[in-house]
Amino acid sequence: MDLNSNVQNIKGVGPARAKQLSKLDIYTIKDVLFYFPRDYLDMSPLTFKQGAEDKTGAFPCVVTGRAATTKTNSGLYITKVPVSDGQNKGYAVFFNQPFIERSFYPHQKLILIGKIRKNFGTYEISAPEWIKFEEIKQGEKLEKIRPIYPLTKGVSQNFLRSIVKNALEVVSSIEDTLPEDIIKEYNLLSLKEAIKNIHFPQSFNMLEKARQRFVFEELLLFQLSAGLSRYCVKAEKRKNIYKNLELTPFLSSLPFSLTSGQKKVLEEIVEDLRSKNVMSRLVQGDVGSGKTIIACAALYLAAKNGLQGAMMAPTEILADQHYNTLKKFLKPHGVNVEILKGGLAGKERKKILSQLKNGSIDVLVGTHAILEEDVMFKKLGMIITDEQHRFGVKQRENLVKKGYSPDVIVMSATPIPRTAAMALYGDLDISIIDTLPKGRQKVDTYVVQDSMRKKVYDFAALEIKKGHLVYVVCPAVEENELDVANVEEHAAWLKENYPSLKIGILHGKMKQDEKDDILGRFLRKEIQALVATTVVEVGIDVPDATLIIVENAERFGLAQLHQLRGRVGRSSLKSYCILMTASSQPEALTRLKFLMKCQDGFEISQKDLEMRGPGEFLGIRQHGFFEFKFASFVENTDILETTQKLASEILQKNYLQLPEYKNLKELLENKAKDAIN
Numbered sequence: 001m002d003l004n005s006n007v008q009n010i011k012g013v014g015p016a017r018a019k020q021l022s023k024l025d026i027y028t029i030k031d032v033l034f035y036f037p038r039d040y041l042d043m044s045p046l047t048f049k050q051g052a053e054d055k056t057g058a059f060p061c062v063v064t065g066r067a068a069t070t071k072t073n074s075g076l077y078i079t080k081v082p083v084s085d086g087q088n089k090g091y092a093v094f095f096n097q098p099f100i101e102r103s104f105y106p107h108q109k110l111i112l113i114g115k116i117r118k119n120f121g122t123y124e125i126s127a128p129e130w131i132k133f134e135e136i137k138q139g140e141k142l143e144k145i146r147p148i149y150p151l152t153k154g155v156s157q158n159f160l161r162s163i164v165k166n167a168l169e170v171v172s173s174i175e176d177t178l179p180e181d182i183i184k185e186y187n188l189l190s191l192k193e194a195i196k197n198i199h200f201p202q203s204f205n206m207l208e209k210a211r212q213r214f215v216f217e218e219l220l221l222f223q224l225s226a227g228l229s230r231y232c233v234k235a236e237k238r239k240n241i242y243k244n245l246e247l248t249p250f251l252s253s254l255p256f257s258l259t260s261g262q263k264k265v266l267e268e269i270v271e272d273l274r275s276k277n278v279m280s281r282l283v284q285g286d287v288g289s290g291k292t293i294i295a296c297a298a299l300y301l302a303a304k305n306g307l308q309g310a311m312m313a314p315t316e317i318l319a320d321q322h323y324n325t326l327k328k329f330l331k332p333h334g335v336n337v338e339i340l341k342g343g344l345a346g347k348e349r350k351k352i353l354s355q356l357k358n359g360s361i362d363v364l365v366g367t368h369a370i371l372e373e374d375v376m377f378k379k380l381g382m383i384i385t386d387e388q389h390r391f392g393v394k395q396r397e398n399l400v401k402k403g404y405s406p407d408v409i410v411m412s413a414t415p416i417p418r419t420a421a422m423a424l425y426g427d428l429d430i431s432i433i434d435t436l437p438k439g440r441q442k443v444d445t446y447v448v449q450d451s452m453r454k455k456v457y458d459f460a461a462l463e464i465k466k467g468h469l470v471y472v473v474c475p476a477v478e479e480n481e482l483d484v485a486n487v488e489e490h491a492a493w494l495k496e497n498y499p500s501l502k503i504g505i506l507h508g509k510m511k512q513d514e515k516d517d518i519l520g521r522f523l524r525k526e527i528q529a530l531v532a533t534t535v536v537e538v539g540i541d542v543p544d545a546t547l548i549i550v551e552n553a554e555r556f557g558l559a560q561l562h563q564l565r566g567r568v569g570r571s572s573l574k575s576y577c578i579l580m581t582a583s584s585q586p587e588a589l590t591r592l593k594f595l596m597k598c599q600d601g602f603e604i605s606q607k608d609l610e611m612r613g614p615g616e617f618l619g620i621r622q623h624g625f626f627e628f629k630f631a632s633f634v635e636n637t638d639i640l641e642t643t644q645k646l647a648s649e650i651l652q653k654n655y656l657q658l659p660e661y662k663n664l665k666e667l668l669e670n671k672a673k674d675a676i677n
């Protein structure tokens with residue numbers, strides 16, 4: 001029988017059953033075989049004494065007397081079946097199934113499967129499953145490890161187990177997705193063996209091997225797909241347009257010298273520009289490590305080589321900030337920087353667009369709107385963007401069609417460990433700024449209970465008295481059902497309690513010019529405490545801000561809190577971060593307290609990955625992201641690296657064209673559709 005045959009070809013599945021199975025997205029034999037258990041039960045026989053509290057186990061025992069049912073005052077039927085494991089006595093206990101009495105009789109041998117606990121000194125196994133010895137066929141071997149499947153109404157564990165068994169019997173062959181040489185070289189189970197062992201493992205060792213096989217396959221597919229899109233980009237050649245890669249005039253005009261991390265990253269970029277391949281590079285660095293100046297240097301080189309540059313920021317506030325920075329550092333070198341804002345009047349917009357087209361603007365800053373159709377460059381050669389705006393291969397193709405093959409630098413605001421970065425951004429080369437500018441001080445971080453709020457804000461008032469600035473971050477804008485701190489009420493509370501302070505609010509629902517106005521006033525110290533949502537999270541650079549208070553801090557991820565903390569400590573002034581919480585949950589507190597002792601963004605995101613899992617964390621990059629059933633970026637770093645090497649060999653040597661790679665190629669084409677588009 002073929003894998004793609006209808007599920008009704010399996011013994012025990014008729015139209016009614018098929019309908020139930022469709023709720024689990026099971027339609028074919030293949031769907032049954034790829035419906036994997038969510039957990040496993042060790043069926044090694046245990047005595048009552050060996051059974052661990054709250055852990056399901058298998059207990060061989062014998063029924064020692066008649067089952068008896070009683071009715072409680074509240075009308076609940078409780079049936080108790082007396083049993084013994086040979087050493088101790090106990091009961092199997094069932095609820096509201098008085099008829100179950102009839103299933104048991106004295107001297108009957110059973111295996112009870114369930115959780116055991118001691119109730120007033122007597123062992124009890126509540127609502128167990130059971131296997132009757134008398135029903136075990138002669139010669140039939142009991143499974144050592146029992147799969148536990150996710151269920152839906154009307155579909156039981158027993159039924160799923162039986163149809164998987166039947167499916168395995170009926171299917172004639174399972175063609176492997178991986179070529180034989182890969183299976184051999186990496187000592188993997190064949191697909192058939194892996195499927196068998198993922199459902200009915202011969203041992204826990206074999207279960208692990210089966211899992212490893214699927215992890216390997218998932219990660220190989222992922223790496224191949226990432227590699228393919230990198231390959232498309234890399235394959236793009238351009239003429240050697242960078243004749244002048246001299247950075248000294250630019251660097252010597254800066255008010256500081258670059259850190260060693262910045263120098264190294266800049267060298268990597270210069271190397272890319274020297275090569276004939278188009279650059280696609282991710283620049284990662286901890287908060288405040290000075291990524292903007294790297295962008296600035298790249299744009300400087302582009303301009304000096306007759307190319308235009310575009311810098312895209314995730315918000316208009318940041319676009320403004322970048323505009324000011326770029327203008328400051330590039331204008332003295334004759335580089336003309338402009339900003340394209342959303343709300344620009346028709347006439348002004350027209351003027352900018354025409355200057356862009358005739359090449360008199362060298363660098364354009366703005367949100368991603370700067371790459372819209374009517375924005376035409378004369379010769380766009382360098383795009384600086386952030387990970388939210390990274391281009392898919394399709395968008396890149398559109399740009400290329402417009403006649404440009406621009407180099408791209410992607411700036412990442414969330415530093416993540418190298419292996420995870422490699423996995424996530426496999427299609428980009430990665431540079432890491434691993435040093436902070438000199439003189440940066442540690443930001444003292446505290447986790448404080450809400451009951452201490454008044455003290456915390458008294459401290460804020462003292463900071464402001466010294467001429468410093470304060471951020472207050474709330475999870476919500478206005479009053480809400482979740483009952484979390486909101487910007488509007490919090491600002492009102494502050495105004496009432498600290499009437500002498502100048503307080504402003506900032507959130508995403510405000511109009512652009514309002515936001516610009518507020519931020520400008522904060523920079524000029526006309527506002528001393530800025531009550532805001534996480535709009536201040538990324539990139540805002542206000543050197544005199546020395547305190548950030550985060551309300552309901554437990555609602556944020558660690559990496560996000562680290563970003564927020566990065567808004568202070570951006571000069572040599574001593575800075576503080578206070579994480580307010582009403583939570584008394586030990587887990588939440590441990591998580592927050594991790595920030596008190598750790599200032600390293602890479603370490604923090606590793607912790608975040610571990611604690612919250614990649615799903616949530618990787619919200620930063622949904623586009624083209626694979627969903628893994630087995631693989632994990634945190635646990636499978638070895639396989640991640642192995643498969644990356646293997647994938648690049650396969651692509652370089654063009655193995656996907658070989659007949660033995662046919663199935664892998666097909667799988668890749670299906671799976672990678674999203675990633676490649």
Ligand SMILES: Nc1ncnc2c1ncn2[C@@H]1O[C@H](COP(=O)(O)OP(=O)(O)OP(=O)(O)O)[C@@H](O)[C@H]1O
Binds near residue numbers: 257259262286540
């Ligand atoms: N080598 C350096 N020495 C001293 N100061 C520097 C150096 N490089 C950058 N700076 C300054 O450090 C501050 C932070 O730089 P920048 O805004 O580029 O940080 P960032 O890496 O973008 O951080 P974030 O992710 O928090 O926005 C800026 O005020 C910048 O001028």
